[in-house]
Amino acid sequence: MPLFYQHNINRDTKLGIWRIDEPESFFLEKVPLKQDVSHPFKRRQHLAGRYLLSYLFPDFPVEEIRIADTRQPFLAGHPYHFSISHCGSFAAAVVSASNRVGVDIELITPRINRVAEKFLNEGEMHFFNEDYVLFLEQWGMKGRMQQEFLTLIWSAKEALFKWYGLGELDFKRHMQLTGNIRVEGDWIKLPFVFEKEDIILLDLDARIFDDQALALAWVLT
Ligand SMILES: CC(C)(COP(=O)(O)OP(=O)(O)OC[C@H]1O[C@@H](n2cnc3c(N)ncnc32)[C@H](O)[C@@H]1OP(=O)(O)O)[C@@H](O)C(=O)NCCC(=O)NCCS
Numbered sequence: 001m002p003l004f005y006q007h008n009i010n011r012d013t014k015l016g017i018w019r020i021d022e023p024e025s026f027f028l029e030k031v032p033l034k035q036d037v038s039h040p041f042k043r044r045q046h047l048a049g050r051y052l053l054s055y056l057f058p059d060f061p062v063e064e065i066r067i068a069d070t071r072q073p074f075l076a077g078h079p080y081h082f083s084i085s086h087c088g089s090f091a092a093a094v095v096s097a098s099n100r101v102g103v104d105i106e107l108i109t110p111r112i113n114r115v116a117e118k119f120l121n122e123g124e125m126h127f128f129n130e131d132y133v134l135f136l137e138q139w140g141m142k143g144r145m146q147q148e149f150l151t152l153i154w155s156a157k158e159a160l161f162k163w164y165g166l167g168e169l170d171f172k173r174h175m176q177l178t179g180n181i182r183v184e185g186d187w188i189k190l191p192f193v194f195e196k197e198d199i200i201l202l203d204l205d206a207r208i209f210d211d212q213a214l215a216l217a218w219v220l221t
Contacts, residue, residue: 004090005209014056015098015218017105017209020048027051032063034166045086052093053082060095072165083162083218092216101221103161104155108213112150119157120150123173135214139183148208149214153177153219156190156204163219169196190217 002019009015024040025049031054039045053060053094060080073084083103084094085166092105127135128146136142159172169175178190190204206217 002020004212006056009094009218009220010099011218012098013094013101014058015092015094015103016052017090017154017216018048018052018055018213020044020086029030030054030062034063034065034069046105047090048091049084049093052091053084053095056093056095057097058076061092067166070165070167072162072167074165083159085158087214090212090214094218094220096185097221100163101218102159102161103115103218103219104158104162106151106155106158106215108148108151108215109210110147112147112154115154116150119171121176124153124177127177135181142181151215152188152190152206152208152217155215156206156219157217159180159217160192160194160202160203163221164194164196 002021003016005017007015007046024044024047031047031050034046034091037046050062054062061075063076067073067175070105072087080095081100082161083101084085085092085103085105087105087107090105093167094103095099136144157170160175174194174196176193177190178193181191186207188206190206192202192204194202195202202219204217204219208215
C-alpha cells in the first residue's frame with residue numbers, strides 16, 4: 001500500500017501523498033469513475049486522488065463529489081472540505097472537516113525557469129534576483145537550487161487557486177509572496193497576501209521531497 005507520506009495537520013485535517021503503483025482496477029474497487037477521463041494514465045491519477053480522500057477519512061463520501069461550474073470539486077451539504085493534486089506517479093490530497101483547504105504537488109524540472117516570468121510579480125522577481133542567495137545563507141540551505149524554490153512558489157499559487165475555488169485569478173496580481181519566509185523543520189512557511197474581493201494574509205506550508213524531486217504546498221483557513 002504505497003502511502004508515500006501522511007501529515008495530520010490538525011485534529012480535523014489530514015494531508016496525504018500516494019505513490020500510484022497500482023492498476024486502475026485497484027482504485028475502482030473503492031472509488032467510482034464519474035468523469036470521462038480518456039487518457040489511461042490521467043484516469044489512474046484521477047482515481048488515485050479520490051482513493052486518497054477515502055484513505056485519509058474512511059467515511060469520506062467519494063461518490064457524492066460534484067463539480068462546480070468553476071471546475072472545483074465539492075461535496076454539497078457535507079462538512080468535508082478537500083483539495084486534490086497529481087503529478088507523475090503521485091497524487092496528493094488534503095481533507096478537512098473544519099477548514100477550507102488547497103493543495104498542489106509538482107515535479108521539479110528545469111521548465112519552471114522558462115515560465116517563471118508568467119507567475120512571478122515584481123516583488124517576487126526581486127527576491128529571486130537579489131535576496132535569494134542571502135535567504136539560503138541565512139537558513140544554511142546553500143545547496144538548494146533556484147528551480148526548487150521557483151517550483152514551490154508556483155505550487156503555492158496553484159494551491160491558493162484551488163483554495164479560492166472561484167477561478168479568475170491573476171497569479172501575479174492577486175497572490176503576492178511578501179514578508180519573511182521562514183523555515184520550520186522540513187517545512188517552509190511562505191507568507192502570502194491574497195487580494196481579490198478582500199485582502200487576506202495567509203501562510204502557506206511548502207516542502208521539497210528531494211528523493212522524488214517533488215514540491216508540495218498546502219493552505220488552510
Ligand atoms: C485547475 C488547476 C489549478 C489544476 O492544476 P494542475 O496542476 O493542472 O493539476 P493538479 O493535478 O494539480 O490538480 C487537478 C485537480 O485540481 C482540482 N481542481 C480542478 N479545478 C479546480 C478549481 N477550479 N478549483 C479547485 N480545484 C480544482 C481537481 O480536483 C483536479 O483533479 P481531478 O480532476 O482529478 O479531481 C490548473 O489547471 C489551473 O487552471 N490553474 C490556473 C491557471 C492560471 O490561471 N494560470 C495563470 C498563471 S501563469
